[in-house]
Amino acid sequence: MSVISQGFQGRGRRDDRLPPGQYETHDFPVLSAGPTPYISVDEWQFTIDTEDGARHTWSWQDLMALPKSTPHVDIHCVTRWSKFDTDWEGVSLDVLLEDVESAAEYALVSSYGGYTTNLPLEDLLDGKAWIAYAFDGRPLAPEHGGPARLLVPHLYFWKSAKWVRGIRLLDQDEPGFWETAGYHNYGDPWHEQRYWGD
Amino acid sequence: MHVDGNAAAGLLTQVFARDMTGAHGTCGSCGHNGPLAEAVVYGEAAGTVFRCPTCDNVLMTLVEAPGRILARLAGLRWLAVPI
Numbered sequence: 349m350s351v352i353s354q355g356f357q358g359r360g361r362r363d364d365r366l367p368p369g370q371y372e373t374h375d376f377p378v379l380s381a382g383p384t385p386y387i388s389v390d391e392w393q394f395t396i397d398t399e400d401g402a403r404h405t406w407s408w409q410d411l412m413a414l415p416k417s418t419p420h421v422d423i424h425c426v427t428r429w430s431k432f433d434t435d436w437e438g439v440s441l442d443v444l445l446e447d448v449e450s451a452a453e454y455a456l457v458s459s460y461g462g463y464t465t466n467l468p469l470e471d472l473l474d475g476k477a478w479i480a481y482a483f484d485g486r487p488l489a490p491e492h493g494g495p496a497r498l499l500v501p502h503l504y505f506w507k508s509a510k511w512v513r514g515i516r517l518l519d520q521d522e523p524g525f526w527e528t529a530g531y532h533n534y535g536d537p538w539h540e541q542r543y544w545g546d
Numbered sequence: 547m548h549v550d551g552n553a554a555a556g557l558l559t560q561v562f563a564r565d566m567t568g569a570h571g572t573c574g575s576c577g578h579n580g581p582l583a584e585a586v587v588y589g590e591a592a593g594t595v596f597r598c599p600t601c602d603n604v605l606m607t608l609v610e611a612p613g614r615i616l617a618r619l620a621g622l623r624w625l626a627v628p629i
Contacts, residue, residue, distance in 0.1 A: 381588050425592075462604075506592055529593055531609065543611040544616070
């Protein structure tokens, strides 16, 4: 008797998980707009600056001491590849923002190396975003944003800033690197918000 | 991985409708002046990024969208195009 198996399909049917205009890849492509910064965990620091000028700072040891999450998510790059069932380890932004007093509506994320990206603050809350420091059970490699990157999988992956070093909370929206270069200000893959005007 | 500005000659020709590898630009950050052909180009990104060979400042980005190319030249103090 033959056995027909559909194989492992993760959460839901694969075609239901692929946003419009995307294809599935099993690789993890590396896209960089500049040289890869090599930041040791001894010098790594993460800051959140509020709209009132208050600064909150975490060292690598501080980050490691916080409760960790293990998000299992699909990721979608604006260059049209999607990767299903990726496994990360990191700290939820809900934890980092817990004691930060702010009425800001926007966030501007900055990286070692000068990269920036913007998003509404609410997209960093309620279990939607993490500071990720491991991928597939290993420390995050520098070419993928190590020692730590932002992970915001519900938006195109350029929002998940590699080599993250800080977040500024702002009253007014301030477009980041790709947003000022012609990409969409928000970047929802399910609405195919790739470029300005989409 | 990066290449030099010659590798982006075809894309530059699409934008400026002429050979641009001999055009000279001045970096808005450090003031370095040189041909676009000597820019440090990162092409395996969401767009093509031209960086200053001296200070790494982003001189120019070109994003290829359906039916149009979006050019941002904010990192250049000026661009001299031979005629």
